[in-house]
Amino acid sequence: MKKLIVANWKMNPQSLLEAKKLxxxxxxxxxxxxxxxKKTEIIICPPFVYLAPLSKLLQPxxxxxxxxxxxxxxxxxxxxxxTGEISPMMLKNLGVEYVIVGHSERRHILKETDEMIAxxxxxxxxxxxxxxxxxxxxEKERKSGKTFQVLKNQLKKALKSTSNVKLQTxxxxxxxxxxxxxxxxxxxxPEDAKEVLIFLKKLTQPSILYxxxxxxxxxxxxxxxxxxxxxVGGASLNHKEFIKIIKNSL
Ligand code: PGA
Numbered sequence: 001m002k003k004l005i006v007a008n009w010k011m012n013p014q015s016l017l018e019a020k021k022l023x024x025x026x027x028x029x030x031x032x033x034x035x036x037x038k039k040t041e042i043i044i045c046p047p048f049v050y051l052a053p054l055s056k057l058l059q060p061x062x063x064x065x066x067x068x069x070x071x072x073x074x075x076x077x078x079x080x081x082x083t084g085e086i087s088p089m090m091l092k093n094l095g096v097e098y099v100i101v102g103h104s105e106r107r108h109i110l111k112e113t114d115e116m117i118a119x120x121x122x123x124x125x126x127x128x129x130x131x132x133x134x135x136x137x138x139e140k141e142r143k144s145g146k147t148f149q150v151l152k153n154q155l156k157k158a159l160k161s162t163s164n165v166k167l168q169t170x171x172x173x174x175x176x177x178x179x180x181x182x183x184x185x186x187x188x189x190p191e192d193a194k195e196v197l198i199f200l201k202k203l204t205q206p207s208i209l210y211x212x213x214x215x216x217x218x219x220x221x222x223x224x225x226x227x228x229x230x231x232v233g234g235a236s237l238n239h240k241e242f243i244k245i246i247k248n249s250l
Contacts, residue, residue: 001207001228002038002039002040002041003039003040003041003223003228003229003230003249003250004040004041004043004173004207004209004228004229004230005040005041005042005043005229005230005232005245005246005249006043006045006070006098006100006132006175006209006211006229006230006231006232007026007042007043007044007045007232007236007242008045008072008100008103008211008231008232008233008236009022009044009045009046009047009072009236009237010047010072010105010233011047012047012237013237016049016050016053019046019047019050019053019054020053020054020057022237022239023044023046023050023054023057023067024057025239026042026044026067026239026242026243027057027058027066027067029239029243030042030065030066030067030243030246031062031065031066034065035250036243036246036247036250037064037065037066039250040229040246040249040250041068041229042067042068042246043067043068043069043070043097043098044067044068044069044070044236045069045070045071045072045098045100046069046072047072048071048072048073048086051069051071051091051094051096052094054069055069055094055095055096058095068097068098069094069095069096069097069098070096070097070098070099070100070132071086071091071096071098071099071100071129072099072100072103073086073099073100073101073103073106073120074086074087074088074091074099074101074120074123074124074129075087075088075120075123076088076116076119076120076122076123077123088123088124088126088127088129089127091127091129092127092128092129096129097129097130098129098130098131098132098173099124099129099130099131099132100131100132100134100175100231101117101120101121101124101131101132101133101134101158102117102120102121102133102134102135102154102158103134103177104134104136104177104179104182105182108179114153114154114157114158115157117133117157117158118157118158118159118160121133121158121159121172125171125172128171129171130171130172130173131171131172131173132173132174132175132209132231133155133158133172133173133174133175134174134175134177134211134231135151135154135155135158135174135175135176135177136151136154136176136177136178136179136181136182136212137150137151137178137179137180138150138179138180139179139180142178142180147178147196148196148199151176151196151199151200152203155174155200155203155204172206173206173207173208173209173228173229174200174204174206174207174208174209175208175209175210175211175231176193176196176197176200176208176209176210176211176227177210177211177212177231178193178212180212181211181212181213182211182212182213182233183213183233183234184212184213185213186213187212187213187214187218188210188212190218190221190222190224190225191225193210193222193225193227194225194226197210197225197226197227207228207229208227208228209227209228209229209230209231210222210227210229210230210231211230211231211232211233213234214230214231214232214233214235214245215235215241215245216235216241216244216245216248219244219245219248219249220248220249223249229249230245230249232245
């Protein structure tokens with residue numbers, strides 16, 4: 001199965017010009033080295049406002065030789081009075097294939113609850129977007145030995161509304177992102193991440209990614225312990241570093 005390498009640009013870069021430059025650099029490097037795409041699926045998740053212009057840079061004729069687009073979030077309702085929100089169909093209509101759901105920055109900074117995440121996950125699955133569900137423990141939870149319990153709970157609550165089990169597992173991707181490892185330069189040790197991976201694989205079938213301070217040096221360690229791919233934040237904003245991450249994950 002192909003490894004999934006996901007770039008989460010978060011709230012970067014600050015102009016469309018920079019976003020296009022970064023996207024084109026990644027796209028062109030991939031095109032020149034098509035072997036990269038035989039073994040990996042590369043997914044770029046820019047801020048919402050760049051999705052439409054970036055989708056125009058993709059050519060339908062060379063679909064298999066290009067990165068795919070993902071959104072960083074979505075709203076659960078179909079349409080209506082939800083100021084500031086983006087519906088699943090709006091994303092679908094732009095050619096977006098993937099969507100990150102329940103990122104820890106949304107859980108912790110924007111106070112997104114498990115109930116909201118469950119609704120978003122259900123909406124993504126119903127609209128045939130491939131959700132990348134993020135779960136992860138805080139430093140305090142890890143130190144008090146609650147990691148497995150927290151992850152199990154997050155998973156259980158997120159999947160609550162998706163009653164059809166086949167639907168749940170078909171397109172769902174899980175990203176294990178320990179909160180304390182995100183954006184800190186302090187990644188989870190691969191052997192510790194492997195313990196979590198084994199635990200999660202017992203609970204659920206989907207592909208499982210690792211995220212949290214991934215860079216070109218440590219990327220292959222997570223693939224070697226068995227993760228199905230990586231969710232990359234900061235390091236995905238530098239196209240050379242991101243391409244190295246992809247190459248090192250092969
Ligand atoms: P990071 O972010 O790679 O900058 O730690 C990962 C993420 O938040 O998805």
